[in-house]
Structures are given as structure tokens and as C-alpha cells.
Amino acid sequence: MNLKPIGDRLVLKKQEKEEEKTFSGIVLPSSAKEAPVYAEVLAIGSEVEEDEKMKGNIKVGDKVIYSKYAGTEIKLEDTDYILVKYEDILAVVE
Amino acid sequence: MNLKPIGDRLVLKKQEKEEEKTFSGIVLPSSAKEAPVYAEVLAIGSEVEEDEKMKGNIKVGDKVIYSKYAGTEIKLEDTDYILVKYEDILAVVE
Amino acid sequence: MNLKPIGDRLVLKKQEKEEEKTFSGIVLPSSAKEAPVYAEVLAIGSEVEEDEKMKGNIKVGDKVIYSKYAGTEIKLEDTDYILVKYEDILAVVE
Amino acid sequence: MNLKPIGDRLVLKKQEKEEEKTFSGIVLPSSAKEAPVYAEVLAIGSEVEEDEKMKGNIKVGDKVIYSKYAGTEIKLEDTDYILVKYEDILAVVE
């Protein structure tokens, strides 16, 4: 099963608690502890790929930080996904 | 009887509880339990078909996930329909 | 006496309770019971007829479903009319 | 003394209670009783006359229905006037 994001949206996969420490060392400030703000990019909507300004900046597999008040979460076969618009991706962690 | 959506809207048909489990395995997070967020596409407004960015991304018969705060529900001969704008379709489940 | 809608507005005529059941079988969900959401098109504003995207999609005589929070109701010689913008027409019932 | 409306505004003259019944038979629904929603057009701003979409649709002398939450009322030598934007004129009563 696959999720194809519509418009300028991306499908992200939440990082597990374990991974959270290992891969980036990012610790959220206390007031933001309840909501994760980074994730891995699983799929990118066609409008992102076709837009002169947006295309090429984010690739499938990238670890990204997104705005914690943005995005819609869904759970599919025990995995949490986030559907988020391109404009709500703050940065790529390289 | 038929519903022709106006503008960039789509007519969706809510999935039955049974189907819900079978076809996609999507389980909504507890806070979102009260409102289904996916459905089947029954009809697509003419503006979607004529728009360079929108056309071709969603087809009649597609299973889609839409924003749970979007859309207008109507009941017609015991079936629930949702009228929703293209921009509120988050993803197609393939 | 006649109502000529201004801009991209349409004049709708509310359906009687009786007609409501017969013509479409639409039953509104409980939370929406207090406001009818469909009507018959009586007149169409000139901007609708002149707009490339809007023209031809809705005709006088069509039964339409409109957004229940949209439109202005007026009563004229015992008939209820609704003045509503094109963008608030959700679908045509065919 | 004369009021020249600025921009896409019109000057309307409120109909007297008597006239109200005679000329149109319009009775406002109970919830809208406190504010009149129709009037006669006295003057039309120059932007209306120069705009391709707006010009010609409303003439001085027309009886119009306007949005009851729109417009600014002023009293001049015992007559009530309403200054209202073109977009808030809902329909012309013919």
C-alpha cells in the first residue's frame, strides 16, 4: 500500500523514539516536547516536483524538520505518517 | 440520481465501517476517531479536469484521504456523500 | 416582479417540504436539519455567464445543493428566495 | 446638496415603511426584521461605471436589495442614506 500526496504535500514517516536520539541528537525545547518536529520523507507531491522554486530542495529519504502545528497525522498498519505541505518543511538535516 | 460537483470540488462516498478495516488498514489516532478521513471518489468537478496542476492526479474510483475539517456531508437515499474541494484531498491510497 | 442577481450571484427558490422528499430523497444529517441546503435555480448573475470557468455549469431550472452557511434569504410574496454566490453552490443534482 | 460616492460605492436612499409594502411586497424573515435590506439607488461611484464587469448592471433609480451587514448609514436633512459597495448589492428588483 502506498500514499501518493496531492498538490504540494509530502508524506513523512515519524522517527521512532530510539532513532530520535541516535540519528540527529535533536532535543526539543520543553514547551515543544509533546509533538515531534522531524521525520523522514517518503513521498513528494507532483506540484513540488514541477515547481521552479520547490523542486530539488527535498528528496525522498531526507530527514526534515517541520512546523509542529502543521500537518495531518494518520496511522496505517502500525506506522505513523504525516501529510504536510512543502511550505511547512522548515529545514533538511544533512 | 447523480451529483455533479461544481468548481474544483469532488463528490466522495464514505467507506463503510467494515470496508474501513479491510481495504486500507488505516486507523485514525484517538483524537480523530469521530470523523472518517478517507473515502472513494465518485465524481470530479470540471475545474479540476481543466486545471493544468490538478488534472490527472485523482481519478473516479480512487481511495483518498481528505482533511477531516473540510467538506460538506449530505445523505442521499441512505448513502453518505462528501463534497470536498480538491485542495482538501491530502493523498490517494494506492 | 423579478430578482436580477448582481455579480456572480444566483437567485434560488427553496424547495417545499413535500417536494423535498419526492424530488431527491436527500435527508440532511441531524446536525444540519435546521437549514435546507438545496434549491432550484431561478436566475443567474451576468458575471457567471461571462466567466470562462463558471459559464454553462449551472442552468436556470437546475436543482442545486449549496453551502448552508452561505447565502442571504429574503421572502417575496410568500416565497422564500436565496441569494447565493456561485462559489457556494456545491453540486447540481441531476 | 449632493453625495458623490467614492470608488465602487453607491449612495442608496432607504425606502419608507409605507413604500416598503407597496413597491415590492418583500417581507424580511423575523431574524432580519431590524435592518432594511432594500433601497433605491441615488448615485453610483465612478469606478463602477468604468469597470468592465460592474458597469450597466445597476442604474440610478433601481430598487436594490443589499447585504444587511454592509454599508454605512448617514442622515442628511431628515433622509437616511446608505453608502454601500457594489459587491454588497445582492440583486436588482425589476
Next chain:
Amino acid sequence: MNLKPIGDRLVLKKQEKEEEKTFSGIVLPSSAKEAPVYAEVLAIGSEVEEDEKMKGNIKVGDKVIYSKYAGTEIKLEDTDYILVKYEDILAVVE
């Protein structure tokens, strides 16, 4: 000392109570009594004079009615001035 309005703003001079009655006979409805809604034009911003739609409609010396929720009041050497945008001028009193 002089006030040069910036952008599409105008500098207005509030009419004295005495003048209020004499020059126009305008009496504000009770609910609007607390705020004067007309004034004399003292200066006009350069953007108004350069804009195809705005230029020529209002002249220095004109008596105007402006939206009572618009504008910024300042007092300079015992005179009250109002700085208001062109779009908030409702009408010229001729």
C-alpha cells in the same frame, strides 16, 4: 508646519461643532454619535494623484464623509487632524 501624507493617505481637518450644522446638515444616527464622520481635505498623498482610478475624485478643500472606524487622529497646535486612506473616504459632499 505641514503634514505630507504617505502612500494613498489623505490629511483631513475635523469640522467644528458649529460648522457641523451649518455646512451640511448631516446628523449622525444615534449609534454613531460619538465619532465624527466628515471632514475637510487638507492634503492628498502622492499615490492617490498617480493612480488611474483614484486621481481627480477628491480635491483639497472637498468636504468628505469617511468611515468612522478608519483613520488615525492627531492633534497639532490645537487642531485635530485625521490621517485616512483613500479607500476609507465614502463620499464627497457637494
Next chain:
Amino acid sequence: MNLKPIGDRLVLKKQEKEEEKTFSGIVLPSSAKEAPVYAEVLAIGSEVEEDEKMKGNIKVGDKVIYSKYAGTEIKLEDTDYILVKYEDILAVVE
């Protein structure tokens, strides 16, 4: 040390209480007493200088009146500065 405003912003320097009386005689109405609304222009952002409509209307050294709800105040070596957008400058005092 120097502040280079970004975008269409300007750096203003608040007028001292003493100067306030001398230079312009502006007295704020009682309800606006708590916030000064005029200042001297110290620097002008590059977008102002490059914009056809904005350039030339305000110069470094000008005394200006700005909207009291606009702007961000900062204190630098005992001087108060205000960073304000061009659109929030109401008038130049000449």
C-alpha cells in the same frame, strides 16, 4: 554600530520628551498618550529606495508620524529605536 533595515522597513529614532514639545507641538489625544507616534528617520531599507511608488517620499532626517500599533522597539546603547514598515508611516511633518 549601525542598523541596516531589511525589506521595506525604516529605522526610526524616538524623539525625547523635551524635543517632543519644541519641534512639532504635536500632542497625542488622551487615549493615545502612552505610545509616541512620531520619530526621526535614521535609515531606509533598500526595497523602499527601489520601489517606484515608495522611493523619494521619505528621506533620512525626516520627522515622521507612524501608526502607534506598528513597529518593533529596541534599545541600543541607551537610545530607543523603532523598526517600522513603510506602509505604517502615516505622514512626514514638514
Next chain:
Amino acid sequence: MNLKPIGDRLVLKKQEKEEEKTFSGIVLPSSAKEAPVYAEVLAIGSEVEEDEKMKGNIKVGDKVIYSKYAGTEIKLEDTDYILVKYEDILAVVE
């Protein structure tokens, strides 16, 4: 590890308390004490570099003042970073 800002965002590094006094002498007014408003620029999003109006105005290494209600803070390996949009950078301290 590196943060690549997306869109017209910049990555800023908060100044330490010590540095705060030394480098700029900026003291925030009492009501703004809780949130720092200046920082050093670490990275600049590609849209800033490609935009005719934005490019060249801010460089990596610049000390900037940003709007204290803007930006998203994240902590990465004991350093605080701020992700902020170009439009929320108020000034460069030179």
C-alpha cells in the same frame, strides 16, 4: 550535521548571554526580556538567494535582529537554533 533551510527561511544561532552584552549592547525593553531578538546567520535558504529583492541583503555571519514572535526554535547538540523567514528579519547590525 547541518541544517539546510527550506524556502525563504534562514537558520540563526542564538547569541549566548555573555556575548549578548559584548557584541551589540542591545538591551531589550522590559516587556520583551523573555525572548532574544538577535542572532547570527548560519545558513540562508535558496529562495532568498534567487529572489531579486531579497538576495545580497543578508549574508552568513551577519548579526541580525528578528521579530520575537516569529521563528521556530530547535535545540541540536546543546546549541539553540532558530528557523525564521526572511520577512521576519528586521535589521542587520553592522
